[in-house]
Amino acid sequence: MEVRKVCIIGSKRIPFVRSGGKYMTKGNKELMSEALTGLKNAFGLDEKEIGEVILGAVSKHAGDFSMARECTIDAGLGFRTPATDLQKACGTSLEAALILGAKIASGAIDSGIAAGTDTNSDIPVEFKKSFSDRLSQMNYARDFGGRLKALKGLSPKDLLPKFPAIKEPRTGLSMGESCELMAKTWKITREDQDELAFESHRKAAEAYEAGFYNDLVVNFHGLDKDDILRPDISKEKLGKLRAAFDKSENGTLTAGNSTPLTDGASAVFLCSEEYAKENNLNVLAFLTMGQSAAVDFVSEEALLMAPAYAVPKMLKRAGLSLQDFDFYEIHEAFAAQVLCTLKAWEDPTFCKEKLGLDQPLGPIDRSKLNVKGGSLALGHPFAATGARILGSLAKVIDENNGGRGLISICTAGGMGVTAIVER
Numbered sequence: 513m514e515v516r517k518v519c520i521i522g523s524k525r526i527p528f529v530r531s532g533g534k535y536m537t538k539g540n541k542e543l544m545s546e547a548l549t550g551l552k553n554a555f556g557l558d559e560k561e562i563g564e565v566i567l568g569a570v571s572k573h574a575g576d577f578s579m580a581r582e583c584t585i586d587a588g589l590g591f592r593t594p595a596t597d598l599q600k601a602c603g604t605s606l607e608a609a610l611i612l613g614a615k616i617a618s619g620a621i622d623s624g625i626a627a628g629t630d631t632n633s634d635i636p637v638e639f640k641k642s643f644s645d646r647l648s649q650m651n652y653a654r655d656f657g658g659r660l661k662a663l664k665g666l667s668p669k670d671l672l673p674k675f676p677a678i679k680e681p682r683t684g685l686s687m688g689e690s691c692e693l694m695a696k697t698w699k700i701t702r703e704d705q706d707e708l709a710f711e712s713h714r715k716a717a718e719a720y721e722a723g724f725y726n727d728l729v730v731n732f733h734g735l736d737k738d739d740i741l742r743p744d745i746s747k748e749k750l751g752k753l754r755a756a757f758d759k760s761e762n763g764t765l766t767a768g769n770s771t772p773l774t775d776g777a778s779a780v781f782l783c784s785e786e787y788a789k790e791n792n793l794n795v796l797a798f799l800t801m802g803q804s805a806a807v808d809f810v811s812e813e814a815l816l817m818a819p820a821y822a823v824p825k826m827l828k829r830a831g832l833s834l835q836d837f838d839f840y841e842i843h844e845a846f847a848a849q850v851l852c853t854l855k856a857w858e859d860p861t862f863c864k865e866k867l868g869l870d871q872p873l874g875p876i877d878r879s880k881l882n883v884k885g886g887s888l889a890l891g892h893p894f895a896a897t898g899a900r901i902l903g904s905l906a907k908v909i910d911e912n913n914g915g916r917g918l919i920s921i922c923t924a925g926g927m928g929v930t931a932i933v934e935r
Contacts, residue, residue, distance in 0.1 A: 517617075517785050518782055518798060519782060519783050519787075519793075519798060520781075520795070520796050520799055520933065521783060521796065522796060523906070525728060525730070525777060525779070525903070526729070526778075528775070528890055529739045530739060532632070534735060539576075539631065540579060540630065540634070541579060543629045543777040546732050546777065548627060550779075551625065552588055564596065565583075566598050567597070567605065567627035569630050569894075570604065570895050571631070573634075580595035583627075598611070601894060602843065602892070602895070602897055602898075602924065605902075608628070608898070609902055613782060616782060616783065622784050625781055626782065628779075629893060630776070630894040631775040646663060680815065682809075688765055688770055690809075690816065691815070694817065694848060694852045695848040700764065700852060701764065702766075704851055705765070705769040706768065707747065708769065709844075710747050712885050712887075713743070714885075715886075716885020716890055717889075720737065724907070738890050740890065749768075750769065769888065770888075774891035776893035776896050778893075796906035796935070797917075797934060798934060798935055801931065803826035805825060805930075807926045809926030816922040817853065817928075818928030819853055819921065820866075821866070822920070826930050826932065832932075835876065837876070839908055840880055842854075842918075843897055845892065853922075854876065884908060898921055909935050914934075
């Protein structure tokens with residue numbers, strides 16, 4: 513069987529905004545449908561048959577059980593376009609792209625859309641299980657007496673809402689608390705974290721000023737730009753922020769060097785070379801390889817270190833070294849996570865004992881890291897980040913007239929998703 517190339521044609525996203533702000537009344541379906549509509553309009557997809565849409569969200573309401581299908585239809589991509597819901601935390605939309613890429617490569621489909629959305633403004637608020645159980649009993653009661661019986665002994669405390677928390681159920685720690693432990697283990701300084709955050713904002717601001725994001729971000733709800741970006745940020749301002757997770761004098765993670773809760777959606781269009789030629793589509797780059805990995809984050813490894821394991825597995829398959837890349841897109845969930853990963857790849861003990869390598873992977877050229885800004889500056893709507901990175905990296909490679917890029921994304925649950933993009 514011939515393995516076909518997987519083309520990246522382009523991407524669209526709505527502006528990423530701070531949660532609890534300008535998208536306060538918008539839900540995942542509306543955010544996602546708008547990004548898909550932007551993609552459809554840009555490439556005339558309403559007139560084409562799409563092989564499949566795969567998308568997801570980390571936090572969604574029970575009524576969104578068929579969100580991919582509904583958003584696909586709402587965006588005008590047609591009732592004949594199949595759609596699949598996927599959830600792999602922050603790696604959702606990159607994993608979606610890898611699944612679609614495998615289908616395109618094998619000839620199962622000719623085209624596909626990978627996408628993701630998340631909002632922390634329209635969150636699925638729950639009640640205590642004791643109250644939910646009573647509601648279920650009322651629903652299944654055969655008569656009025658049975659419904660009254662289900663409410664017997666109800667306490668006002670049972671009515672208190674239960675808000676979702678971004679905590680690992682197996683450790684009880686938030687992602688920020690877990691990353692603070694990583695920073696201490698790898699001796700990542702506050703100054704180095706603030707430096708990376710500053711560079712992320714600087715690069716993103718320069719990219720916006722140069723018009724790089726003009727055709728990637730579609731106007732939505734009166735916005736045409738991410739509202740998290742701070743062009744006037746300074747290292748001095750970052751240095752004055754208080755620690756956010758470990759609030760003692762030993763804490764290093766702050767609101768400035770950690771991604772804020774973000775609302776947004778993004779989508780990227782993939783297809784075969786034959787499809788691109790038949791439809792006169794310009795190919796930005798090719799998605800050539802991907803790799804997932806997972807770690808025991810309870811007793812053996814830190815929560816967000818899985819990409820440090822996934823990348824060397826992928827490099828071995830590809831026959832490449834860590835230095836064989838022109839661009840590195842390492843998701844900035846926290847500045848400390850990026851720095852821990854880079855330090856691990858340079859560490860002889862880690863590479864030998866944890867990765868089974870004879871020598872360290874070595875350092876990367878930091879000037880090639882997140883060249884158009886990263887999640888610290890642009891924001892991180894969990895499931896949307898992968899498609900955002902994949903689409904922008906493909907554009908960077910196209911504007912560079914070729915090159916090779918590495919994508920690395922950490923996720924909740926001690927997992928990581930990585931990919932290679934090149935042309």
